[in-house]
Amino acid sequence: MSSPYPEDFTAWVLSRPLSLRARRAVERMLDQGHVTTADLNDMGYDHPPRAIADIKDAGVQVAMKMVVVAGRRMASYKLVPAAGDAALTGRRTLPKAFRESLYTLWRYRCAVCDGQFTSRELQADHRIPYRVSGEAVEQVPEDFMPLCPSCNRAKSWSCETCPNWERRIAAECETCLWGSPEEYSHVATIPERRLQLSWSGDAEIEEFDRLSARARKADVTPAELAKQVISRMPTTE
CATH class of the missing domain: 3.40.1800 (His-Me finger endonuclease fold)
Structure with missing residues (x-):
């Protein structure tokens, strides 16, 4: 494969434990120097960042910049010619x-x-x-x-x-929900709290259906109605 990258770097990248989608994206970058969001979409990847994340998981550095292709603004990715990264040396499989x-x-x-x-x-x-x-x-x-x-x-x-x-x-x-769901202060840097509820079993499903009916009458979502009910509950110190 002819590559715009140094031969030793190309060999090192191809020796990494790459997933199939990561390898296909890497081969495109090695062949043409970069890969765009449109390229990844054409390769069948509806969520291009995941393919790029797979490459980074293998310890390969990737640079991104925004470009305009055929009037469309999109991301373009290229490999950074450095064999390895002090922090990212490749994700290890958990036993x-x-x-x-x-x-x-x-x-x-x-x-x-x-x-x-x-x-x-x-x-x-x-x-x-x-x-x-x-x-x-x-x-x-x-x-x-x-x-x-x-x-x-x-x-x-x-x-x-x-x-x-x-x-x-x-x-x-x-301190994020995604890192410490037991106790957190934000969700992706945004001050926020989340409560996920589910109703199961015949009795609970009937209860949820009643909640949904009340919400429709009030022209709100079941979640909004539930928050209204909770906000009216007496507080205890």
Whole structure:
């Protein structure tokens, strides 16, 4: 493959443990020097940042700039010719025993939504994104939490659009919902609190249906009605 990058760098990049989508994106960059959001879309990736994140997870540095192509403003990515990164030396696979012990510790519940899932559905996720702090020398359960597929996708999107994604200040992640759902002060730097509720079983579903009917009459969402009810509750000191 002819590449605009140095041969030793090209060989090093291709030797990294790349996922299939990361390898396809890397090969495009090695071939033409860069890859745009439109290129990644054409390759079948509806969420281009995930392909780029996969490359960074393998310890390869990527630079991004905004360009205009055919009248459209989009991101363009290129590889940074430096063999490795002091912080990001490549994500390590967690042993199955480690993941299972983490899930058991959390009673097979998602740390964010508290839903119960099987071990095949859960993912052991870094509390502080790997992109921000890299991989610790020693893997300990306290640095991870189980996430369900839905919350994992929500965290990925929220983190990748967070101002701290580029600042890489670990302390900001430590006080975020996505890093410490047990006790947090913000969600992706925005002062916010979230409460996720679900109704299950015939009795609870009937209760939710009544709540929904009341909300429609009041021309509000069930969530807005629930907040109104809570705000009218007497407070106790």
